[in-house]
Amino acid sequence: MAPPRCFALELPDCTLAHFTLGADVSSYTDAPSARPDPGLAALLGPPGRSYSLCVPVALDASCGARVQAARLHQRLLHQLRRGPFQRCQLHRLLCYCPGSLAGGAQHGFLLRDPSDGPDTRCALLKLLGTCQEAPCPHLGEFEADPQGQLWQRLWALQDGGQLQVGRARVVPTAEPLLHPVVPDLPNSVVFPNREAARAVLEACTPFITEARAVLNLVDQCPRQVQKGKFQVIAIEGLDATGKTTVTQSVSDELQAALLKSPPACIGQWRKIFDDEPTIIRRAFYSLGNYIVASEIAKESTKSPVIVDRYWHSTATYAIATEVSGGLQHLPPAHHPVYQWPEDLLKPDLVLLLTVNPEERAQRLEGRGLEKTREEAELEANSVFRQKVEVSYRRMQNPGCLLVDASPSRGEVLQTVLRLIRTHCNGF
Known part of the structure; x- marks a missing residue:
């Protein structure tokens, strides 16, 4: 039965x-x-x-x-x-x-x-x-x-x-040990490999014209790419943590290539996919990471590479959106959902910029930038924001090194550069 x-x-x-x-x-x-x-x-x-x-x-x-x-x-x-x-x-x-x-x-x-x-x-x-x-x-x-x-x-x-x-x-009835959606996350929002995300957009091609364009770009990327001899640093953080300023400053200081996920070649369709359900939205961002990986492979043969957001962003927002309830319902630490996909080029270092909620709210005032659905949710829903932050901290292989981004821009830049020089050879 x-x-x-x-x-x-x-x-x-x-x-x-x-x-x-x-x-x-x-x-x-x-x-x-x-x-x-x-x-x-x-x-x-x-x-x-x-x-x-x-x-x-x-x-x-x-x-x-x-x-x-x-x-x-x-x-x-x-x-x-x-x-x-x-x-x-x-x-x-x-x-x-x-x-x-x-x-x-x-x-x-x-x-x-x-x-x-x-x-x-x-x-x-x-x-x-x-x-x-x-x-x-x-x-x-x-x-x-x-x-x-x-x-x-x-x-x-x-x-x-x-x-x-x-x-x-x-x-x-009794509460299960894991939130009911956790076993399904690899099939729905935290895709473990390129093909899983690709299958979702393939299913979307009859009603989203841009899905085929995204797939064509992904299919032009080699399935297996290798990092060059130079270091790759991904910088993560919620909006208004100074991420854009820091990534640009670090890129200038280290004479490094600056890449962004999603990449510019599909960024023009971001608004379209942001209006779709989570499974489609996350497939779009996941495939964007594989396009960025191909760019990283090329650029890291010539210079260091700084990446403004990468896989960790895609996964943390997906987990926080899909798992209902509060922090206690997130997948526990060391759960496989926090592991980096085996077929995605891995950075040498991931830095997570953090500021306290009050400071972040002050920085957001007057920015006037158009927000995605999830960015608006960050502002309106403190529980959602906390779930994103906790998910970031639970990421593994690689994990995130936390950087307090509350001080002045100059101080934050020096902290980031010090961490890069400490953890990455060649700087």
Whole structure:
């Protein structure tokens, strides 16, 4: 018998509440452990009414099916922020199979209608009726019985009408050792090699014209490249840590080539891919790293190379975006997701510029630069920023050397140069 599907609901305090669905009340006792925790009951029970939507994707789904599911999820998200749903609260919801090493977590939403509006369910079913993808998500509706137990009714559209296709009791379940999306990260956002990222953009070519252009550039790059005799230093950091200034200054001081990821040859399409779901966005940035690697191989035969962001940025933002909840839900230190891809040219040194949140906020004021979705999230969501920072610190092979970028530009430059001369031969 297949194990039951479980759900992970992100609560307002960035913890996760885990529950499963039982066939009927006779299967369970009235023990306190069988009752939902207060945070879960507050989001699923009265007053108000809550609804669930999860986008189906099979454990063995093809790359194309994953891309299709991600685009449907994003389209539903945009719709759930408009019209009759604006009065509702949106929470991240995952559906997963506990103990599965293959991943396959389904992303979805919990929609909380505080006023329990009579038309919300109809509007949601109408929204699902616009989905052309198969299989289409079912709509779950939560309710409490007179004893305070929570139940979920499952609705579907059939012949233009609403049809109840199931009813099950909400039962709390234990939190898994790893966040439900972690086993799936190499298939979805932290690609372990060039081919995994390439397969995603290949699946996008029917609807994103620029995907083919990116692939053509990637395919012109050798699959195996070797670093030249000169040193390669990657400099990482959040926006407003002084990264652009430092990389330029270090390049000038060391007479080094200055490269940037994503490279200029695909930078013109960055806005297009930033508007796509995470799996597509991260595939674009991952392939950009392989193009940069080809440039590094050429330039490092002639001079040292400074790289403004590289693989660590791609991975940390992906992990922080995909893993719901707070810092405690990130993959633990030394997890394979923090390892550098074996087929990507590796730098000799990675420096991570850091400033405290208050200083970074002051620097951001008045910059007036256009922000990506994730850069805007850094400013608005302190938990997301902390997840990015912690993920940076957990990177391995190579790890990041931290640099306090709070002092003056001159002091930071001297610190960076000292670290380069200490850790890299030839300077």
